[in-house]
Amino acid sequence: MAIPKRPGPLDPAVERAAEAGDVVAMRLRGQHLYASGDNHAAEEWLLAAARAGDAEAMYSLSHVYHDRVFQDEAHDVTAGAWCRRAAEAKYVPAIRAMSSWVDLDEREFWLRKAWETGDLGAAYDLAGLFEEEGRPSEAEHWYRIACREPGHGGHVARGSWAAYLVYQGRFEDAAELLAQNAGEGSSAAARFLSDVLERLGRTEEAAAWRERVDSLRAAEHEQELLLRSPASGPA
Structure with a gap:
């Protein structure tokens, strides 16, 4: 099986913009850190972007927490909560993922929503x-x-x-x-x-x-x- 390649260096301009509080740049920096395997640093930047309302950052954050389930099952609850927030913000990948996070009584709702996105x-x-x-x-x-x-x-x-x-x-x-x-x-x-x-x-x-x-x-x-x-x- 092929070993996933680590991403190259992040554009310094994105790093500077993230430090200056640009929401998209914060999300990009967090996603880059996550892809590089630095989940804790990724969480910091993604959390900042998510709290600023970036739906894609919310969804990326759900992956960060889901990866920590082996440490504590509570992380999966947190992951599901961030996926829900991204879905409610109409981020399509999160909408399509929601059916795997919810109980049976909600599954139909989210599957229909996923179908409406073209899934x-x-x-x-x-x-x-x-x-x-x-x-x-x-x-x-x-x-x-x-x-x-x-x-x-x-x-x-x-x-x-x-x-x-x-x-x-x-x-x-x-x-x-x-x-x-x-x-x-x-x-x-x-x-x-x-x-x-x-x-x-x-x-x-x-x-x-x-x-x-x-x-x-x-x-x-x-x-x-x-x-x-x-x-x-x-x-």
Whole structure:
């Protein structure tokens, strides 16, 4: 795993501006210190900027406190409080992070807020929340939206929705979703699809997909090896 690089020296002009009380400069200095690994010094500057109303500093400060959870769980409470203040100040990354900080009774509110900012992943989280709460029509609405997300996000949403549909006894609908994922090369989806087709009495199709599972798994393994291999340098 690559070791994160420390940032270079901070622009002296930013340091001077921070010393003079410029709020943005104080936040930049705090963020630079945090990236450099000096959390205690970072806290000083970020706290000053946050108290002056800088929402991004509030959010950065939440990370500083969250990193100290191993010292004292109270730091996580403080981290969540600063994230909330940043979110209430309409700082988008904080809004998107809030659902991981709040109790179940607040999660829907913040996930909807995250969706309004354009966070596509919030649709999937809302679907899961409504599934957990036994609200199937709302879960289906958000699963439909989540399934439209391109790439991996949509793939995961289709798999989760298919499992929910099977739980509901809607095997035909589940088979459609699983066939799409299996067609994209997922061995897990192919295996699940073969089971669903078997339950539908479509035994020949089930057998055909079952026969493809091993080859799909081998292709996935090969792709994983390619992704793990170091990039070749310049010739």
